[in-house]
Amino acid sequence: MNIAKIIVDVPANQIDRTFDYLIPEDWHDEDFIQPGMRVIVPFGPRKVQGFVVGLSNETEIKKLKSVESVLDLTPVLTQELLELGEWLRDTTLCFLITAYQAMLPAAMKVKYEKEVHLKNAQTICDELKNLFVNDVIQWKEIENNKLIFPLIQKELKKGNMEVVYRIEDRAKKKKVKVISTKKTKDELLQLLDSFPNQALKQKEIIQFFIDGPEQIELQQLINILDTTISPINSLIKKGILQEHYEEVYRDPYEKREFKQSEPLPLTEEQTKAMMPIIESIRKGRHDVFLMYGVTGSGKTEIYLQAIAEVLKQGKEAIMLVPEISLTPMMVARFKSRFGADVAVLHSGLSQGEKYDEWRKIQRKEVKVVVGARSAIFAPFENLGIIIIDEEHETSYKQEENPRYHARDVAIKRGKYHQCPVVLGSATPSLESFARAQKGVYRLLTLKKRINASVLPAVEIVDMREELRCGNRSMFSKILFEKLKDRLEKGEQSVLFLNRRGFSTFVMCRDCGFVLRCPHCDISLTYHKHDDMLKCHYCSFETRLLTTCPECRSEHIRFFGTGTQKVEEELAKLLPEARVIRMDVDTTSRKGAHEKLLSAFEEKKADILLGTQMIAKGLDFPDVTFVGVLAADSMLHIPDFRASEKTFQLITQVSGRAGRHELPGEVVIQTYTPDHYSIVLAAKTDYDTYYRKEMAIRKLYHYPPFYFLTLITISHPELMKVVDAAEKVSAILRGRLSNQAIILGPVASPIPRLKNRYRYQCMIKYKDEPNLGRTLRSILHHFQQEMSRNDLQISIDMNPFMMI
C-alpha cells in the first residue's frame, strides 16, 4: 500500500472527491499512514490539510505527488466516522471535507499562512528589506499595498524572494515546565551547607527538594515557596536543578471537587421506564426509545443508571444536552456519579480545552461524554448507549454546513454500534412522538413527578383585559402580587421574556418611521445601558437618534419590551428586589453564565429574569413562582413550528417552579389567551396538544406528514436573486414528481440580511428519491455563479429555521 486516497481541505464542488498521493518510502512497511489521519499534501502550488480515507496499490494518475507530512500519529477519525461523513455528505448535501471537519474540535483544523521569504537579501534595497522581520513578511500585510506589492512581485519573479505556504496546527498540546534535581539528597544536603547565607531563597528551594518530591511543576514550586523564577533559574544555571516540559490536559473542572454520589432509589414508574433500556443494553439491540416524562419526573436519574449499566458492560456512552442547559449543575451530576470517567464538551470551553477533552475520549481515558450537539461525533469505538436529553430542542440542528440533526446522527451511530438511543423530553417534538405512536420508537412514559411534588398551578392572564382595566404596565396585577408575595416570603421567582434589549423597535410618532438596520431589513432594538440601537441579526449598531431621519420630528418613542426594560421596571416597582438578568448581553463573557446562576442558587437574588436560556434544566428548590411575560412573542413568527415552540417553551418554563417541597405557581401573560398552544401548555396537556397540532400539520402538509426542504438564494442584488430563484424553481418543477409541492420562489421572511437579498423555495414531499440528485444538480448548475458572482444557495433538507 503505497498510495493514499485523500480528501483535501478545499470546500468546493470540483474538489469534493479523493485525490491520490504517493506515500513516501520511509513510511511504507510499517503501515504508518492509516485511514483517518490528517496529513499535509501539496495541492497545486500550495499545501493543504487532508484526511486519508483509504489506501491502495494502484492509481490511474501518472504524475503523483507525495504526502508531505502527517499531523497525527494515530487516526483521528475511525472507520465508522469516515463512513458517517459520507452519509452526512449525502443526507445534508455538504462537502465531505466539511463533514469531517465538523467531527473534530476546531483546534484540529489547520491555519494557513501565506508568507514571503527573503532569499537573496544582498540584492534587495534596504527600504524593502526593512519590511521583513526575520526575513519573513506576511502576505496579508502586503497584498493590498499598491506601492510595495508590485516591487515584491518583481523580486519574486527574479527569485530573490519566494512564497511559502505555512501551515499551523492549532492543536497544541499544553505543556508545563517541570523542575527536578540532578543531585541525590545527600549531595543536596552537602550543597546546602556550602551555600552563601544571602542566597536565602535558593537554600529554601534546595531544602524543598531534600524534604519533598523528585520533581514538581514550576508554577506549584513558585506558589508553595512564595518565590519567583529567578532563584530557580540560578540553581538551574549552577547545574543543581534541571527543567523539562511535560504535557498536561487543560482541565476546565480541575479546581472543583465532586462528591461521589450513589444511584438514587427509583420510583416504580422510573424502574418501569428504565427496564426496557437496560434490557436493550444487555442484549445489544439498537432500539430507539422516546422517554416522555413530565418536568421533574426524574429522567436524569434514569440516564445515569442506564449509563452505569453500559459502563458495567465495558462500553461507552454519549449524553447530549442542549447547549444552554449544560449547566454546572448538570456537569456536577455526571462528574459526581462517574468521576474521572467523564469528558465534557460545550461552547463555554476554550478551543484548547475542547481539544483536550476530545483527546481524553480518543485515548480511551474516559467512557462517558456529556456535551452539546457536536459531542455526537465523540470518537468512541464501543458505544453502549446514546442519550439525547430535551430531544425537542432546536439547537440539536446545526444551522450551518453540515446541516445535520444530532438526533439523526445518533440513530445512525446507534445502528452501527447496535446500541440503544434514548430520546428524552417533557414535550417531545411532533416528529418523535409520531414515530413513537407508529411504533418506530418505543415509548416510555413518566407521568408523575418524583418526591411527590405536584405540577405547578398555572394561570393565564389576558393582557387585553388588563389594558381595559387601565393597567398599562408590563406586569399584570396578579403577576405583580405574586412577585411581591414571594419577595416577602423570601422565596424566589423566575421571569421569562423572550426578547433581549430594551425596546424591540423605535418609531417616530409623527410619521411612523421605524428605525431599521441598513443591512438587514429588520427593526433595530434599543439597548439602554449604552444608548445604542442594535441589529440582532448582524453586528450593526448605531447611536440612538434624537430626531427622526424622515421628518425631523423629535417624537421618537420606544415600543416593545425587552429584558432590559423589565429590569428597569422592576427596579422602580420593587426597589428592594434583587434581580439577576440573564440574556446574551449579560452572559457573553466567559463564565458569566455560570456565575449568574450560582449567585441565584446561593439566594443572592430574588428574581431571575431572562430569555430562552433560563427555560431549561434549571432546578432551584426555592423557586416557587414563574412568570411568563409575553407568551405569544413566539407565536407570531413565520414558522410552522411557532405553536409547537410556544407550547414547549411555556411547559418548560413552568416546570421550573415548585420542583421540591414548596408548591409552585405560574402566571402566563398573553394577548391570545385562547390559543390552543397556550391553553394546553397551561394544563400541561401534551396529548391533546399533540392531536390538535398533528391535525393542523396534516392539513397544511407539514412534518411529520411531509418532509421539507428549504432552498434559500441570496445575492447583494435583488434582480440576481429573483432570477436565480426562478431558475431554481423551474428546475425543481421540471425534475420532481407531481406529488411534490413546490412553493415559491418568494422573498424570505427576512428579505434582506447582512446586505444580501434573500428568496426561498420550499419543497414539501413524501417520497422523492430523485430529490438529492436534483438538488446536487442545482448546485452544480449554479456553481460558477456561486464562486464568481457572490451568489449563495443554501439547501436545508430538514429546516428548523425558516428565516
Place this chain on the structure above:
DNA sequence: CACCTGTTGGTG
C-alpha cells in the same frame, strides 16, 4: 507592447 481586468480550467 506594457499594463490592467476579467474569465477559464485545473488542482493527484
Place this chain on the structure above:
DNA sequence: ACCAACAGGTGT
C-alpha cells in the same frame, strides 16, 4: 478556494 494562464481591452 486558489492559482496560473489566457483573452481582450485600454493607453502611450
